Amino acid sequence: MEFRQISAAERTAAMFPLQSYAFLPSPWPEEDEAAYRRRMVFFRTAINFVAEEGGTALAGAAALRMRQNVRGKVHDMAGVASVASHPSARRRGLVRGVLERLLRQARDEGHTVSALYPFRPSFYARFGYVGIPRHRTATFAPEGLDHLVRAELAGEVERLPMTDGFDEWQQLQQRLLGERHGFAVYDETRAAEFRGDKWWMAVARAGGEVVGAVPYRVGSYGGELEAENLLSTGPLGRALLLQFFARHVDQVARVRVKLDADDVPELWGTDFAVTTEAKVDHPRRGGPMVRVLDMPALTGSEAGDGDVTIEIPDDTLTGGLWRLVGEGGRLTVTKGTATPEATLTIGGLSALLYGVLDPTEVVLRGLGTVDGAAEGPLSSLFPRHMPYLCADF
Structure with missing residues (x-):
């Protein structure tokens, strides 16, 4: 072989x-x-x-x-x-x-x-991967957003073919890459394939700045408007895109759009009926999984105050003793020399770093052992913070 x-x-x-x-x-x-x-x-x-x-x-x-x-x-x-x-x-x-x-x-x-994205999470867990949230999908009737149709918003939405809206969409993603925990983008070579996709692009602008963008397509008259990830820089961009969807009230029966795990569509309006779900099944719709490949490269990440030495055993890429120090809002990772206060699999460390599990949950999941003295520093270093991967691949 x-x-x-x-x-x-x-x-x-x-x-x-x-x-x-x-x-x-x-x-x-x-x-x-x-x-x-x-x-x-x-x-x-x-x-x-x-x-x-x-x-x-x-x-x-x-x-x-x-x-x-x-x-x-x-x-x-x-x-x-x-x-x-x-x-x-x-x-x-x-x-x-x-x-x-x-x-x-x-x-x-x-x-x-x-x-x-795993066909079976337990298989990839053997390689140190740990699960993070799958995107949510919100499905609703456009008439539920009627209040937005009447609203005077400080901006506008332009509908473009994907080819014409692609560059602004990519620029928005690059901006969000620097702002959102977990957000991921392709390199230019791989991303270029999507320029030719048969989707519309709705681009929201305010004051000459792109504040939101979403690819979408209409399945049929009286059917469903299917949208990809609803990306925006804040509430105004999101409202402009939702207002655009609401204006399809006499064209489609439903709008289906992908969202961040932290989004709460039920608060988009009064008496607003919406179904929000994150469907995970296997092998076709696995929730994403992540892992760390290089410990010292984590230096510079945002972190709370704390100082703890951990051991990662049995991982050829990241195994060993590591000292994790959080000071001034930033993390420093160096080779450890002291007796470890916690023993973590790389999956357990990755779960803490990505903010999906706390130290108690790491232990309960069988991803490590944590001394009582280490629980506080690890919780402080890595407070819960749900990531938004966004990209499918």
Whole structure:
């Protein structure tokens, strides 16, 4: 068995058969392979690994080059995708071998953190990943926002084809990357594929500044308006986009839009009827998972006051003793020398860093042991703070 890194040009021959069999109806028509080959121009910057036997790829995985805000610091992030294996090669540890090499290569190339959408969370938990919230979806009738139609808002919304609205949408995402914990974006190479998507783009502006944007499409007359993530810089941008949706009252019966886990659509109006849900099932709709790849690179993250030494055992990328110090609102991570006050898996440390679990929950989940003296400093260093990944990959 040979494990090797391959280029985007090699993906069609090596990875397309594995991915297509794993994720698409099959047998697949010849035009699917041709379409996949054309798309590889958008994967030129991805890190790709395969396990080959006799010159045939039996397992493969990729890491998309992304960037993510984690507690106020923007990191290079490896977005793991395209994980698949040949049915005859399953249960042989080939995916494990591919992922271990992929994550090490990503770390060596400067990626501090990693994220993925799992087919089975327990499988990726063995690689140090821990779950974070899936985006919410709000579904409502546009007439519920009638009060916004009558409102005089200090701004306007322009409807554009995706091609024309793409650049402003990307600029808004870059702004939010610097502001929102958990927010992630693709590199320019991968993002370029979405410019040609058959979606409308609603761009909200106020005072000449973009304050909101959302891709959307109308399924049918009297049907549903489906929108992607409702991105805005604040309440005005959100209100302008919702007002735009409300003006479809005589065209569609429902609006369905993706939201941050912290959004509360039930407060958008009085007597406003809305269904808000985060549906997670497997293997198709897993909630995202994350992990840390490089401990010292976390220095500079936002943190509360505290000083604690932890041990991360049995992780080839981050294992060892680490001293975590929070002072002046920032975190410093250095090699530890004192007796550890907490022993955490990398999944447990990642859960604290991303703000989804507190020290007690980490212990209850079997992600570590925390001495009583360490619980306070860890809680202070990493207060609960729900991340908004936003990107699907």
